Amino acid sequence: MELTEAARGRERIVVDARETFVATRALRELSLDYTGEAPRSVALVLSSGTERALVARSENGKLRVDLGATIAKGRAFTVRVVVSNALVQGTGRDRNAIGTFGGFVAQDTSEGRRMLSTLNWPKLGRTWIPLRDHPADGAMFALRATFPKRFTVVGNGKLVSSRESGESKVWEYENLVPIPSYDFHVAAYDGWKETDVAAPSGKHVHTWVYGADQPTSSVMLGELPKALAFYEKLVGPFRFEQAGFLEEPIWAGGMENAGVVSLDETLFRTPQESRTTAFHELAHHWSGNLVRIRRWNDFWLSEGFTDYLSHRFVEENDGAAASSKEWGVALGRATGSDGAFALRPGDAAEFDPVRFMNASAIPYDKGAWVLRTVEGIVGRPALDAFLHGWFARHAFEAVTTEQWEAELSSETGRDLSGFFSGFVHGTGHPELRVTLTATAAGGTRIAVDQTQAGAAFAVPVTLELSGASGGAPTLATIDLRDKHVEKEVPQTVRRAIVDPKGVLYGLVACSSDDPCRTGTSCRAGFCRAL
Incomplete structure (x- = not known):
């Protein structure tokens, strides 16, 4: 890609995309998601390296490419599409208009400098590049970006090379593992300060942060190497080139672009509270990006x-x-x-x-x-x-x-x-009420009612039972499958605390006689977090 017009408010990018696909069935037409300006050219790249021009038409947000001949199932083929689009002018717009704000955006940062970057989630990559814009379709992403040499350009994957060419600089990145297309990321800025720290596994946590936010970034991002080590131990190796984090003006949160996470610039004003956003986006490199x-x-x-x-x-x-x-x-x-x-x-x-x-x-x-x-x-x-x-x-x-x-x-x-x-497939949550009744034999009948509207939830629930003697509490498990379930225990129970470890998704009814577990208190009839 090349930034062909850099004047403020008139920025324009040309994308020369070579896209390789594997036909999952006999294929005569290729359907790509694309809502940008009409392509300059579309061609099939032949094995000899030469190209054959193809006919494409735009239809309901799709670029439908006539391949000229049937591509056999299982065969790989490469199409070259050249498009030119004006960048979205983002300054002054509502960045939290998720789903409509994004694409390839030019906007001012809180430092007053110009940043050019992509924000593709969930379906906005199609505004600047023709692609299969669905998370089911993973794709590798190699980038050669030509920008004015004042910019640092960051993309997914490994930095292969960077070289000056006159008043421009050419940056090459390779991400050679499949990622969802909403993860494709390119960002260009001239005000970042970079840091790089190796995690115990040897993978690197690389950050690009505004100069003024360097002090707060150490609080917000400083624990990421430790988080990376924890996740690798828990759920397996980190399989991307690096764990990169960029400060950018996006919506009020983060975006898990594989290897180059975007973190909104406002997060750096509250670094202690915002650490968890960084932890969350790093964890996406297993759930969402890897799988x-x-x-x-x-x-x-x-x-x-x-x-x-x-x-x-x-x-x-x-x-x-x-x-x-x-x-x-x-x-x-x-x-x-x-x-x-x-x-x-x-x-x-x-x-x-x-x-x-x-x-x-x-x-x-x-x-x-x-x-x-x-x-x-x-x-x-x-x-x-x-x-x-x-x-x-x-x-x-x-x-x-x-x-x-x-x-x-x-x-x-x-x-x-x-x-x-x-x-998972239903709505709402269980709301539980426990009633204790003494039995004639000296034991206790424990009744658990699900008081929410609708059907019962099927889940085992643990109760911590305390007697009148003040001895050590005992645990009992009741398998809930109906709205009303009973269980008898041989001992006298004066108090039952539902879900003492706090692992049940749902609410537990309470009163002055029905205490809540540690860490919660009785408010509006239910045990709630302090």
Whole structure:
């Protein structure tokens, strides 16, 4: 690509794209997602290196390319498409208009300097380059970018070379592993300060931060090598060239561009609170980048898994109390919005990813909490072993929720179909009330009612039981499958604390006589995080 016009407000880029595909069926026409200006040329690259011009037409957001002859199933072929587009002028626009703000953007940073960068999620890469713009289609990405030499240009993958050519500089990057197209990233800026730190595995954490934000960046990004080491131990090796992090003006958060994460410039104003965003985006290099989603409906497999992994690192790094607080906040957000749609919406139509972001507590917070509940059911060692194998088996593949359920059930030897039906494919959450009744034999009948509207959730729940004598509490597990379940125990129980470890996704009713577990208090009739 080349920046052919650099004047402020008139920036224009020419992209000369050579795209190689493998035909999954006999193919006469290639359909690419593209909404930019009409291509300058389209050609089939022959094995001799020569080209044959092709006819292409634009139709409903697609560039349909007549290949001129049928490409046999299994055969690789290369198409060259040259396009020229004006950059989106971003200064003064609402950057949080996710789904409409983005593409290849020219805008001013908080330093008053000009930055040129891509913001493709979820479907905006098609505005500046013709491509297969869906996370199921992973692609390698090699870049040769020619920009005025004052700019530092960053892209996915390994920096192969950079050289000056007159008043320009040519940068070459290679990302030789498949990534979702929304991860394709190019950014050019003349105000970054760079740092590079090696993690224990030898992989590098490389950062590009505004000069004025260097002091706060050490707080916000300084623990990333430790996080990288933790994730590698938990879920397997980091398989990208580097863990790069760029300060940019994007929406108020981060974007997990593989190897070159974008972090919004506002995050650096609150570095201590914003560390978790950096931890989250790093974790995406396993969930979302390494293992992609097959359909947008499976979005929780990307975001929920990533939030779960970042919660685990906070527990390791900051301690159990800090972790418990974060889990409590996430539970409040999720239970306050999870009636809108299921964690994994049905297949009647592919779900609009922007709807997920407009109710992000569902795929992010509820998704993480569902994994935490699975952890409580199967045990942390079993879940850790499964996740490590999951990311190894499906590296650089696109997966589905159905695959995850089937493999998890098979490996743990548990029938989790009832659990998935309610917690993953259904809406809402369980609301539990416990009643204790003395039996004639001197024991206690424990009744657990699910008081939420709708069907019962299928999940085992643990209770911590205390008697009148003040001895050590005992634990009892009740398998919930109906709205009302009873269990008798031989001892006298004066108090029952539901879910003492805090791993159940749901709410527990409380009163002055029904105490809450440690770390929560009774508010508005339910135990809630302090």
